[in-house]
Amino acid sequence: MLHQTQIQTRKPLSINPTPKQNLDSPLEMMGSQMRFGRNVEIYGEGEPAEYLYKVVSGAVRTYKVLADGRRQIGAFYLPGDIFGLEAGDEHAFSAETVSDSQVLVIKRSAVMDLAARDSGVAQQLWTVTGRELQRAQDHVMLLIKSAQERVAGFLVEMAKRAPGASTIQLAMSRQDIADYLGLTIETISRTLTQFEKSAAIALPTSRQIEIRNRAALARLNS
Amino acid sequence: MLHQTQIQTRKPLSINPTPKQNLDSPLEMMGSQMRFGRNVEIYGEGEPAEYLYKVVSGAVRTYKVLADGRRQIGAFYLPGDIFGLEAGDEHAFSAETVSDSQVLVIKRSAVMDLAARDSGVAQQLWTVTGRELQRAQDHVMLLIKSAQERVAGFLVEMAKRAPGASTIQLAMSRQDIADYLGLTIETISRTLTQFEKSAAIALPTSRQIEIRNRAALARLNS
DNA sequence: CGACCATTTGATATGGATCAAGCGATGTGG
């Protein structure tokens, strides 16, 4: 289920001169860059974690599907983010692109070998997993809140991760957001229009969200 | 609306230099054992993570309290479990005992020094964080489910962690379970009696739960 | 232009929260 999948070459990439996670330098050297189309699987849950990945452009989601078909999205990964790094040797989630994406693919065994010799690299691996843990813990804290609070929390999170821009560009659909927040698309939509009516945000298009009153959103983020 | 969680200052009942314990790691050698009473804080959220801990006996919960007083329990730690190990240098949650407990307290700096020299130790640290990550991810998967599924999932989890015994001994109150599952005590109680009526479990006492029909519970765990 | 898909909006249903009361076990002071 690996990367035989990449499709067309689309726009010439302007490589994001991504601010680093120190793991960068060694990793950049060990990986090769691949291009994936939209909604393309990168790996599946339970597969051996032979590679780890870094988003260069686009966006990636990880998810699980329950027996009855409900899908839970574990995280969204944006340019600069590392995903697919497992402490065990199987992928805990499936991963697929949200939009056309370029991804740096790095052989896990190479990184592990390096880490065994270089305690600095080992510590960086640990740090990446630690960040992932924090993300999951924050996710737990989101999921116990009301719909308003979840959506507000999501917006604040996305705003934080998007570089300075006052308008958030959403790579993902309402369904993706719903599956991340444990809500339905209808609730996402209604909550956003409610925020718009209360002037906390503006919605130039359905995928662009301008934060007008961050304090109001943060206040919901109790 | 909340549990009036009594905040107490740390009051270790005794401190002993650690004599014994298994080959689990050199960690056992570096710690000292402490005894805590019930509902006693071990560390607070945001405090520098100077120590990490291993439960010897009893039970520990980690949690956060939101601005409005809602408490979310991040995890329960039972004998053998390590907690308080952070990849960063602050505790992300607060920790307190659920019941009288003995805890092995290990100086973080000592472990870190060792890890810097011994890649095996470094990998163990990483593995512990990886397990914690998995636990948090499982928690996320629980929180999107129905009340029945959450309670069933909790019971199955506790059954798995408790050594062989057919009857689960719960260290924690209904309020603790509720705050772990993002439900109310009333819902926990009602759901348990419902399971009892449907013969999936028996409730000899409120803190003892016998699993009668694991398949029925697992089925809910869709 | 027309078909398709994502999103919004509306009407109704429902699972779990909330409010409230009762009950059993445990502990305390008289």
Place this chain on the structure above:
DNA sequence: CCACATCGCTTGATCCATATCAAATGGTCG
């Protein structure tokens, strides 16, 4: 040793946030 208070838990009645079902709108691409 009992009477009473307290605490944790259960049970009942009602309410409300969000899901569900349904339809309209809008945007994109052939």
